[in-house]
Amino acid sequence: xxxxxxxxxxxxxxxxxxxxxxxxxxxxxxxxxxxxxxxxxxxxxxxxxxxxxxxxxxxxxxxxxxxxxxxxxxxxxxxxxxxxxxxxxxxxxxxxxxxxxxxxxxxxxxxxxxxxxxxxxxxxxxxxxxxxxxxxxxxxxxxxxxxxxxxxxxxxxxxxxxxxxxxxxxxxxxxxxxxxxxxxxxxxxxxxxxxxxxxxxxxxxxxxxxxxxxxxxxxxxxxxxxxxxxxxxxxxxxxxxxxxxxxxxxxxxxxxxxxxxxxxxxxxxxxxxxxxxxxxxxxxxxxxxxxxxxxxxxxxxxxxxxxxxxxxxxxxxxxxxxxxxxxxxxxxxxxxxxxxxxxxxxxxxxxxxxxxxxxxxxxxxxxxxxxxxxxxxxxxxxxxxxxxxxxxxxxxxxxxxxxxxxxxxxxxxxxxxxxxxxxxxxxxxxxxxxxxxxxxxxxxxxxxxxxxx
Numbered sequence: 001x002x003x004x005x006x007x008x009x010x011x012x013x014x015x016x017x018x019x020x021x022x023x024x025x026x027x028x029x030x031x032x033x034x035x036x037x038x039x040x041x042x043x044x045x046x047x048x049x050x051x052x053x054x055x056x057x058x059x060x061x062x063x064x065x066x067x068x069x070x071x072x073x074x075x076x077x078x079x080x081x082x083x084x085x086x087x088x089x090x091x092x093x094x095x096x097x098x099x100x101x102x103x104x105x106x107x108x109x110x111x112x113x114x115x116x117x118x119x120x121x122x123x124x125x126x127x128x129x130x131x132x133x134x135x136x137x138x139x140x141x142x143x144x145x146x147x148x149x150x151x152x153x154x155x156x157x158x159x160x161x162x163x164x165x166x167x168x169x170x171x172x173x174x175x176x177x178x179x180x181x182x183x184x185x186x187x188x189x190x191x192x193x194x195x196x197x198x199x200x201x202x203x204x205x206x207x208x209x210x211x212x213x214x215x216x217x218x219x220x221x222x223x224x225x226x227x228x229x230x231x232x233x234x235x236x237x238x239x240x241x242x243x244x245x246x247x248x249x250x251x252x253x254x255x256x257x258x259x260x261x262x263x264x265x266x267x268x269x270x271x272x273x274x275x276x277x278x279x280x281x282x283x284x285x286x287x288x289x290x291x292x293x294x295x296x297x298x299x300x301x302x303x304x305x306x307x308x309x310x311x312x313x314x315x316x317x318x319x320x321x322x323x324x325x326x327x328x329x330x331x332x333x334x335x336x337x338x339x340x341x342x343x344x345x346x347x348x349x350x351x352x353x354x355x356x357x358x359x360x361x362x363x364x365x366x367x368x369x370x371x372x373x374x375x376x377x378x379x380x381x382x383x384x385x386x387x388x389x390x391x392x393x394x395x396x397x398x399x400x401x402x403x404x405x406x407x408x409x410x411x412x413x414x415x416x417x418x419x420x421x422x423x424x425x426x427x428x429x430x431x432x433x434x435x436x437x438x439x440x441x442x443x444x445x446x447x448x449x450x451x452x453x
Contacts, residue, residue: 010298014101016080016109023110024117031121034141038125042136055128055135058142062126065149066119072152073112076159080105083163090320091172092310094294102175103166108159115148169325173311177332180304183297184336187365188343208349208357212245213269219282221256223291228252229299231288232359235263236350238284239358243268250289251363252299262289301340302365305374308333316381316388326382327391333374334395338402341367368411371399375415383422386432392419393439400446413447416440 012018053061080103087099100106122141165171229252239246245266250256263285267273297304308329315325345366350359375392382388396416403409420440427433 014097016106019106020110020113023114027114027118031118035125038138038140055126055137058137059126062119062123062145065145066116069112069152070116076108098175104162108155119145173328176307179297180336183301183304184340187301190344212266215267217265217278219263219285220259221262222286224257225291226295227254228292228296229290234288236358247360253295302373312378323385323388326388330391330395334398338399341403341408367408371411379419384426389423397443
């Protein structure tokens with residue numbers, strides 16, 4: 001349930017309707033509250049000298065603020081759509097989610113819509129009776145509406161400043177890199193050496209496989225799309241209910257088709273399988289594995305890295321030819337992978353409160369896989385640029401300084417050798433080759449030292 005709620009919150013956070021809807025509700029509550037206060041003030045025959053106004057002036061003020069703010073909301077929406085169009089064409093349509101989640105457009109639109117709604121609600125309470133009878137002027141409500149209108153003017157200036165900076169490449173690269181850093185901290189929270197039973201956890205996987213019986217139920221996907229998240233707690237509860245072990249055959253980020261195997265539920269040897277049991281477990285597993293139309297970085301660190309890769313590849317395309325943006329992406333990837341290589345691989349066996357193994361994870365992202373996803377395509381399209389190739393070597397060197405596992409060092413060496421092959425084949429300028437080979441030798445020496453240690 002927690003994973004589904006987190007995934008739902010991500011969809012709300014990257015939408016343009018959620019914040020304006022909440023602010024509209026607040027505007028309705030504020031209008032009702034100020035009208036109640038005005039009625040209490042009017043019944044007590046008191047007059048607020050600072051907020052004193054006439055019914056005609058109140059009607060004119062509220063009408064002007066309501067009309068101006070709803071018109072500005074349309075202007076802000078148009079500017080936002082134009083900004084998203086520019087970001088989509090220059091950085092890729094998948095980056096629109098990041099621009100929307102980091103934008104203050106929903107807050108500004110919510111402020112304008114809420115202010116206009118507030119003014120219209122207060123405006124309908126203004127009454128001008130004949131011969132001075134049945135007169136009601138919402139003095140406090142009019143003053144609050146005027147203050148909200150002034151706030152809207154300030155937010156327009158703030159929004160224009162935000163748009164001017166939001167479409168700049170460094171701003172977008174920083175926002176995407178922040179998603180990658182958060183994904184690393186969320187999915188790989190422990191550093192190497194923080195969990196003393198790490199080796200025992202690795203060995204217990206084979207022991208658990210040997211103990212499993214042949215009595216199992218295979219679970220196929222009921223939907224088609226990308227796995228956006230998996231609710232691990234619900235899987236543990238399901239395994240406890242079945243008194244067996246759930247083996248996951250997929251991971252977040254995988255594309256699944258209908259009838260593709262998602263999991264296998266290993267039951268006790270003496271459990272008799274029935275059609276109703278199979279249907280029930282199949283429905284339960286499909287509910288806890290969230291399948292949607294797109295990948296998200298919530299449980300998929302590889303996708304968070306690929307967003308930076310996409311920006312770099314578009315920057316290296318002949319139509320844009322912006323190696324500086326690609327170098328910035330490589331620097332951010334190097335920093336994130338330097339933190340990732342220091343983290344312990346999460347255990348593949350999840351246990352219940354009684355320390356009984358309940359969930360076996362057969363597929364999961366690890367450092368070598370994320371490294372190839374991060375630098376493989378950039379190397380393929382950026383090897384023709386000396387500046388980009390040297391930046392990749394620098395990033396690999398920084399990552400190596402944090403690496404300690406032999407498999408990770410082997411993956412870094414393989415990526416460096418692939419880069420050397422691609423670069424040497426495309427360059428004949430002697431000075432560039434000497435510079436590249438010098439940096440490559442430095443990286444090889446560090447890798448050799450780490451291998452010997």
